[in-house]
Amino acid sequence: MKAQQREKRMINTPKKPEWAKDNCKAFASMIVPGVSGGHDGNLAYEKQSNLSDHSSKQVIRAKKLTPDDYVQGILNQDRAVLGRAITLVESHSARHRDMAQQILENLTPYTGQSIRVGITGVPGVGKSTFIEALGCFLLNKGFHPAVLAVDPSSSITGGSILGDKTRMEKLSRDRRCFIRPSPSSGTLGGVAQRTRETMMICEAAGFDVILVETVGVGQSETSVRSMVDFFLLLMLANAGDELQGIKKGIMEMADALLINKADGDNKLRAESARNEYERALHYLQPSIEGWKPHAHTCSSLTGEGIADIWAVIESFCSKTKQSGIFYKNRKKQALNWFHSLIEDRLKTLFFQHSAVKHHLPKIEKAIAEKNYSPSSAASQLMDHFLSR
Numbered sequence: 001m002k003a004q005q006r007e008k009r010m011i012n013t014p015k016k017p018e019w020a021k022d023n024c025k026a027f028a029s030m031i032v033p034g035v036s037g038g039h040d041g042n043l044a045y046e047k048q049s050n051l052s053d054h055s056s057k058q059v060i061r062a063k064k065l066t067p068d069d070y071v072q073g074i075l076n077q078d079r080a081v082l083g084r085a086i087t088l089v090e091s092h093s094a095r096h097r098d099m100a101q102q103i104l105e106n107l108t109p110y111t112g113q114s115i116r117v118g119i120t121g122v123p124g125v126g127k128s129t130f131i132e133a134l135g136c137f138l139l140n141k142g143f144h145p146a147v148l149a150v151d152p153s154s155s156i157t158g159g160s161i162l163g164d165k166t167r168m169e170k171l172s173r174d175r176r177c178f179i180r181p182s183p184s185s186g187t188l189g190g191v192a193q194r195t196r197e198t199m200m201i202c203e204a205a206g207f208d209v210i211l212v213e214t215v216g217v218g219q220s221e222t223s224v225r226s227m228v229d230f231f232l233l234l235m236l237a238n239a240g241d242e243l244q245g246i247k248k249g250i251m252e253m254a255d256a257l258l259i260n261k262a263d264g265d266n267k268l269r270a271e272s273a274r275n276e277y278e279r280a281l282h283y284l285q286p287s288i289e290g291w292k293p294h295a296h297t298c299s300s301l302t303g304e305g306i307a308d309i310w311a312v313i314e315s316f317c318s319k320t321k322q323s324g325i326f327y328k329n330r331k332k333q334a335l336n337w338f339h340s341l342i343e344d345r346l347k348t349l350f351f352q353h354s355a356v357k358h359h360l361p362k363i364e365k366a367i368a369e370k371n372y373s374p375s376s377a378a379s380q381l382m383d384h385f386l387s388r
């Protein structure tokens, strides 16, 4: 009876899960009593013999893992620990984040050995199909690819890469490959940060090619560019003018252009588009010092051109490693990441400050009504922040 009352109370009391963001109020479900054991990345299903019957029924009890357990599990390529470590990285709970930081800190010496490739292009260009083709090619060559995504819109779409798993059928079934959907909520900065951390964990677990797909349209290209060695832009032959317009800025970030769907009737068109893009590239500033981007064609459906584009990526790596640019870029990326983390944290600290929260609405109103100049308003708010 007592247990029933407790259960009823739990069901009727809305509860915000620990991993949720502070400002999140609404939840579609409530916490209901479940099996014993916690949530925070607990692994290890401890088998317990059933007391009363002879069936092989097992009670699943989660065992808490220490940061050391996580580190060892990841280094031992234990996929269950890997998945749980990533869940920890993606959590919004301060306790989980602290633990994740500790794990990442210990894993740092084991990271950085992979080739990091970013893949971008408009929706429908064939990114996921291309990743399936390239991933299978890499598996055959003895690599262990991991596929990640940066998709700030996935809180709306529900994690696009999951839907994409149908396009990555072979890869998602292969145990040598690891596919992780984008973290399901947060700002672009937050999503990108978690993807970076997930990338580090994957590297420590022995994945040697990390393929990062940009899913959201817009700024995710810039964040993916800033976390990969090689940035590949997939394009279509015969794309409309307005599409090419959008692409100019992104074209400047790319280390290679790849006209996809060069098959069947489209093959000739793809070839002439390649020539056109090759001319356009001539006028653009290369993104990486000492590397001249070129346009290529491929068919992710037939696999034609996949080996060639991998050869381009390998040649990029060997050339830039030889010149030292590869390592210089990695260092630059790490420093930029560090600075953007500091900026993010300061910003959060500022806007969460009680005096700032108190004065902000009045000051904003005064600016809107032109009673106050934005610069003196900013100074005043800063004084409030620093005074306490």
Ligand SMILES: Nc1nc2c(ncn2[C@@H]2O[C@H](COP(=O)(O)OP(=O)(O)O)[C@@H](O)[C@H]2O)c(=O)[nH]1
Pocket (backbone or CB within 6 Å): 121, 122, 123, 124, 125, 126, 127, 128, 129, 130, 164, 167, 260, 261, 262, 263, 298, 299, 300, 301, 302
């Ligand atoms: N003919 C042809 N179709 C392709 C090729 N690559 C992708 N597609 C098709 O294009 C559509 C969109 O592909 P998808 O990989 O989901 O694109 P994404 O949105 O960029 O990830 C699908 O119907 C694919 O089958 C290709 O190389 N050739």
Ligand SMILES: [Mg+2]
Pocket (backbone or CB within 6 Å): 127, 128, 164
């Ligand atoms: Mg896709």
